Amino acid sequence: xxxxxxxxxxxxxxxxxxxxxxxxxxxxxxxxxxxxxxxxxxxxxxxxxxxxxxxxxxxxxxxxxxxxxxxxxxxxxxxxxxxxxxxxxxxxxxxxxxxxxxxxxxxxxxxxxxxxxxxxxxxxxxxxxxxxxxxxxxxxxxxxxxxxxxxxxxxxxxxxxxxxxxxxxxxxxxxxxxxxxxxxxxxxxxxxxxxxxxxxxxxxxxxxxxxxxxxxxxxxxxxxxxxxxxxxxxxxxxxxxxxxxxxxxxxxxxxxxxxxxxxxxxxxxxxxxxxxxxxxxxxxxxxxxxxxxxxxxxxxxxxxxxxxxxxxxxxxxxxxxxxxxxxxxxxxxxxxxxxxxxxxxxxxxxxxxxxxxxxxxxxxxxxxxxxxxxxxxxxxxxx
Numbered sequence: 226x227x228x229x230x231x232x233x234x235x236x237x238x239x240x241x242x243x244x245x246x247x248x249x250x251x252x253x254x255x256x257x258x259x260x261x262x263x264x265x266x267x268x269x270x271x272x273x274x275x276x277x278x279x280x281x282x283x284x285x286x287x288x289x290x291x292x293x294x295x296x297x298x299x300x301x302x303x304x305x306x307x308x309x310x311x312x313x314x315x316x317x318x319x320x321x322x323x324x325x326x327x328x329x330x331x332x333x334x335x336x337x338x339x340x341x342x343x344x345x346x347x348x349x350x351x352x353x354x355x356x357x358x359x360x361x362x363x364x365x366x367x368x369x370x371x372x373x374x375x376x377x378x379x380x381x382x383x384x385x386x387x388x389x390x391x392x393x394x395x396x397x398x399x400x401x402x403x404x405x406x407x408x409x410x411x412x413x414x415x416x417x418x419x420x421x422x423x424x425x426x427x428x429x430x431x432x433x434x435x436x437x438x439x440x441x442x443x444x445x446x447x448x449x450x451x452x453x454x455x456x457x458x459x460x461x462x463x464x465x466x467x468x469x470x471x472x473x474x475x476x477x478x479x480x481x482x483x484x485x486x487x488x489x490x491x492x493x494x495x496x497x498x499x500x501x502x503x504x505x506x507x508x509x510x511x512x513x514x515x516x517x518x519x520x521x522x523x524x525x526x527x528x529x530x531x532x533x534x535x536x537x538x539x540x541x542x543x544x545x546x547x548x549x550x551x552x553x554x555x556x557x558x559x560x561x562x563x564x565x566x567x568x569x570x571x572x573x574x575x576x577x578x579x580x581x582x583x584x585x586x587x588x589x590x591x592x593x594x595x596x597x598x599x600x601x602x603x604x605x606x607x608x
Contacts, residue, residue, distance in 0.1 A: 265430065543585065
């Protein structure tokens with residue numbers, strides 16, 4: 226176990242990196258043993274303030290209000306977070322351990338021995354937003370289906386985890402991830418390596434222990450001796466110029482085409498409006514109905530779709546999802562079962578929390594397809 230430790234001499238400061246697997250009992254034992262033996266001045270852990278609070282109070286997230294999530298337009302980020310955290314919890318359950326146990330050991334040691342605790346990681350919300358803003362549309366679609374395809378029933382042993390902790394295998398895995406999702410690899414791994422390295426080398430004291438997921442230790446070890454711009458790493462990039470303009474171009478174009486249709490003759494204009502309303506409404510309602518929600522959710526999607534499609538500030542799914550969450554309020558049991566239900570699409574239909582999220586996704590998808598078809602019909606009617 227001890228040979229996994231990485232010792233760095235940085236300007237007279239001794240930095241000890243502990244590579245861990247977040248669901249490994251052996252990693253938790255290694256953390257406990259190393260802290261007791263080394264007696265550091267500071268313990269750095271791979272957490273930000275939000276994840277630190279969640280780890281200290283794991284039941285707090287169960288009070289998540291799905292209605293607030295929809296209103297804040299954070300449905301996609303929530304789903305990605307739920308899938309990843311649920312996958313980790315399921316692996317931990319099979320290994321009869323707790324996710325983040327090695328971080329908990331670091332927190333306990335800091336409290337027990339009065340050691341300075343440093344939350345060394347960047348805000349998870351900043352990381353997610355930087356990933357999202359940098360990814361293209363098709364990359365986002367590919368990522369969503371990749372996450373949904375994760376096999377939570379796959380058997381995982383301690384031996385499997387130890388192979389992941391081996392740095393050569395890990396670097397290869399990171400390299401593969403960079404090929405498929407370059408923006409994710411850059412933001413989730415490499416940027417955070419820089420952020421973690423900056424906070425670790427600036428932690429108080431002459432001896433610092435840093436508890437890190439094994440994926441970060443190669444990068445942090447290298448970054449410690451480099452200069453980092455943490456202000457830049459903390460910025461959420463604004464939407465690109467095209468990202469701001471394109472959502473408005475489509476509805477403006479549709480309105481202009483319909484106006485041009487009326488200019489040609491009244492019948493053409495009326496037919497165009499019919500196409501716009503019918504395709505948007507019917508497809509939004511059909512897609513929403515696929516998850517068997519409350520009938521009023523389907524009706525809401527039907528009514529909202531034609532209007533939200535010409536306003537980039539609104540989305541059909543938000544209204545349908547709010548109605549679903551209000552009429553079929555998620556229970557504590559629904560939230561408790563997320564980790565088990567999220568990898569089975571059939572279970573989404575029985576879990577009120579997940580079903581409300583699914584209503585948002587499907588209603589928006591149906592409305593988007595309706596917009597494309599209606600737009601093409603409007604153009605065809607003119608030419």
